[in-house]
Amino acid sequence: MKLGVFSMSLNVTDLEVSREFYKKLGFDDFGGNIEHNYLILKNGETLIGLFKGMIPANTLTFNPGWDANAQNLEDFDDVRDIQKHLKSEGIALDAECDENGDGPAHIILTDPDGNTIFIDQHR
Numbered sequence: 001m002k003l004g005v006f007s008m009s010l011n012v013t014d015l016e017v018s019r020e021f022y023k024k025l026g027f028d029d030f031g032g033n034i035e036h037n038y039l040i041l042k043n044g045e046t047l048i049g050l051f052k053g054m055i056p057a058n059t060l061t062f063n064p065g066w067d068a069n070a071q072n073l074e075d076f077d078d079v080r081d082i083q084k085h086l087k088s089e090g091i092a093l094d095a096e097c098d099e100n101g102d103g104p105a106h107i108i109l110t111d112p113d114g115n116t117i118f119i120d121q122h123r
Contacts, residue, residue, distance in 0.1 A: 038052070064079050095108040
């Protein structure tokens, strides 16, 4: 199963303080908008999303159809196919997408230790 690029989405209290901290670790601005309460930072192929008031907890995020530069991949598994596979494996989903739709969609699940996994397809 191809989940796409991975990033860690962090629930932060102060975007600018968190941005400055991660810049000291070698991360640079990559995307997002501080006025919309989120920033995406990158160090090599590693991505971190900083989200203020948008997510309830730190979250593992996958973006089917994208590489680490937010460029479209030719070969990827659509989120609806990922959803069908997970359900066939007996994995409960916290949020599902319309299996008959196309284009952008997302699903959410929780691992056995309570970590949120967000599979968010933008294309």
